[in-house]
Amino acid sequence: MSATTTETRSVTTAHHSAREHRNRRPVLATLSGGNGGTNWWLTALIAVCSLTVLIPLYFTIITALKSPDQLGGTGFELPTSIRWENFADAYELTNFPRALLNTALITVGAVVLTLVTNSLVAYAIARNMHRKFFKGLYFYFLAAIFVPFPIIMLPVVKETALLGLDTPVGLVLLYTVYGLSFNIFIFTAYINSIPIELEEAARMDGAGTWGVFWKVVFPLLAPMNATVGILTCVWAWNDFLLPLVILSDPSAQTLPLAQYVFQGQFNTNYTVAFASYLMALAPLLVVYIVAQKWVVSGVMRGSVK
Amino acid sequence: MTATAPQAQSPATQPDLPPTNAATPPTRVRRESPRRRGRVPRAFYWMVVPAVVIFFGLHTIPVLTGMFFSFTNYAGYGNWSLVGLSNYINLFQDSRVLNSYGFTFFFAIVSTILVNVIALAIALGLNANIKFRTAFRGIFFIPYVLAILIIGYVFNYLFANSLPSIAEGLGLPAGNLLADPSFAWVGIVITTVWQAAAFNIILYLAGLQTIPGELYEAAAIDGAQTWRRFRSITFPLIGAYFTINMVLSFKSFLQVFDQIVALTNGGPGTSTESIAMVIYRGGFQGGEYGYQMANAVVYLFVIILVSFIQLRFLQRREATI
Numbered sequence: 001m002s003a004t005t006t007e008t009r010s011v012t013t014a015h016h017s018a019r020e021h022r023n024r025r026p027v028l029a030t031l032s033g034g035n036g037g038t039n040w041w042l043t044a045l046i047a048v049c050s051l052t053v054l055i056p057l058y059f060t061i062i063t064a065l066k067s068p069d070q071l072g073g074t075g076f077e078l079p080t081s082i083r084w085e086n087f088a089d090a091y092e093l094t095n096f097p098r099a100l101l102n103t104a105l106i107t108v109g110a111v112v113l114t115l116v117t118n119s120l121v122a123y124a125i126a127r128n129m130h131r132k133f134f135k136g137l138y139f140y141f142l143a144a145i146f147v148p149f150p151i152i153m154l155p156v157v158k159e160t161a162l163l164g165l166d167t168p169v170g171l172v173l174l175y176t177v178y179g180l181s182f183n184i185f186i187f188t189a190y191i192n193s194i195p196i197e198l199e200e201a202a203r204m205d206g207a208g209t210w211g212v213f214w215k216v217v218f219p220l221l222a223p224m225n226a227t228v229g230i231l232t233c234v235w236a237w238n239d240f241l242l243p244l245v246i247l248s249d250p251s252a253q254t255l256p257l258a259q260y261v262f263q264g265q266f267n268t269n270y271t272v273a274f275a276s277y278l279m280a281l282a283p284l285l286v287v288y289i290v291a292q293k294w295v296v297s298g299v300m301r302g303s304v305k
Numbered sequence: 306m307t308a309t310a311p312q313a314q315s316p317a318t319q320p321d322l323p324p325t326n327a328a329t330p331p332t333r334v335r336r337e338s339p340r341r342r343g344r345v346p347r348a349f350y351w352m353v354v355p356a357v358v359i360f361f362g363l364h365t366i367p368v369l370t371g372m373f374f375s376f377t378n379y380a381g382y383g384n385w386s387l388v389g390l391s392n393y394i395n396l397f398q399d400s401r402v403l404n405s406y407g408f409t410f411f412f413a414i415v416s417t418i419l420v421n422v423i424a425l426a427i428a429l430g431l432n433a434n435i436k437f438r439t440a441f442r443g444i445f446f447i448p449y450v451l452a453i454l455i456i457g458y459v460f461n462y463l464f465a466n467s468l469p470s471i472a473e474g475l476g477l478p479a480g481n482l483l484a485d486p487s488f489a490w491v492g493i494v495i496t497t498v499w500q501a502a503a504f505n506i507i508l509y510l511a512g513l514q515t516i517p518g519e520l521y522e523a524a525a526i527d528g529a530q531t532w533r534r535f536r537s538i539t540f541p542l543i544g545a546y547f548t549i550n551m552v553l554s555f556k557s558f559l560q561v562f563d564q565i566v567a568l569t570n571g572g573p574g575t576s577t578e579s580i581a582m583v584i585y586r587g588g589f590q591g592g593e594y595g596y597q598m599a600n601a602v603v604y605l606f607v608i609i610l611v612s613f614i615q616l617r618f619l620q621r622r623e624a625t626i
Binding site for chain 2: 037038039040042043045046047049050052053054056057059060063071073074075076117120121123124125127128131134137140141144146147148149150151152153154155156157158159173174177178180208209210213234237238240241245255256259260263270273274277280281284285287288289292293295296299300301303
């Protein structure tokens, strides 16, 4: 690279703080596309690609709105008349409110318990990494990332049944435990970047180790808590295999599990089935659309660490 | 779960690049803890010990008991006795198990390559100077929040009813893709890629945003063309993201279960049965608890081996660019 390069770089870095890395992108775009303006060809291409995401969603929605006699053909035609009863039927058939409540409680429980406990464990480990005991624990937890769930599946079902944990409460506990490995990984990396002086100042003011964690460290972890919270939420809400094998009581069914269980009863009643799918997908989809920017940046933050 | 670039090799930690993340506190230096000299406050033990006990109980004990039962003829109920290695020997003569390994690996390799290539391409597009970038980014990420099981049911209907009807209209051979033993996997791969690309796009986008634009400016001055810029700047700098995405997506695809239940349920015949599915069915419904645990143990070692080979191979290549 030439001298110009170094100069350009030092000039640009002086002008752009880390917060404004967006501003640098037009440079890249200028080079890869047009003459400093928007690259319309690429925009069109991306728009066409985004149809692959949107078309199945469109299909789900219109099918849920149709009456069975409108189902012929390719199925992509707009409904001629809307049959709202599909939703009422699906609501009754799958006991939707029950499944929704179960899923919501399990998800909220898993997110709250995960945030409170996993950050705590990661904090203790991160601040004591130089000690054999804690370092050993770190690698013990980390090793579990390589253990696939199917090897745990059969024994853990026996165990949870034995302990009376074949319930939503048991599921909350399992999500918290099985997420621990990965969460410790991203929490410790973040905690290492928090200056220890902050904690020492709190200690000087007489705070104990617990006080330091709850009053100083936990609030500082907010961005990572958001990331871990989002990942845990999406995982617990959409998971199918764990509820399938763990939950013994049919009234404890979660939304994905209910779609599976009622496949037989949907039979060829596709419009009701699609109404049911849409109702199961909708809550998280709505949350996502409302909090889209926050969700995407939360997940991105988890990966930049 | 999900992917995170290992912080050790993350481009963000390279000293000559500005910090890339607003949320990250700027200090990255690991200082000597002044507590090193003193005793560990007891509270630190209280923070980890209960977690260790529960983790051991709900994760390690199942693994260990599972390994133990792989040497028995336990059916999942009733009596059992030790049978030595016979479960393991039988595994290698069981065509259903061997088929499931073949199918799962084939599926995972194809899906991993497709997901990563597509996700990287779309991330490059989203990172360029296009209009409505935020809106498109939001659209491409939608599949991440949707349950793959339910997506599977929707795609099942598309493959079974809509596609044949479209094909018929175009005068092409019409048939249900999922009902064809030699092509059912295509439907499973399409569904998987549709859902999994979302997450990988975001990870690649995060990686791309760590690359300072000045590097491209410099490359332009040196007269580098688009492909050359991608090969010499973009790709090496997001190498760590590529490695981790390849490893994690391959590992998660080897555990494929939900979408197969929704799309083919392992069929036609057993042509699309994944390893997880064989373990689930044999273990819970087939009275093969001990036998399927042997299968699961082999599976564990396969996953560990594959992850290590991938990491070694990809990291070496990452370094030589």
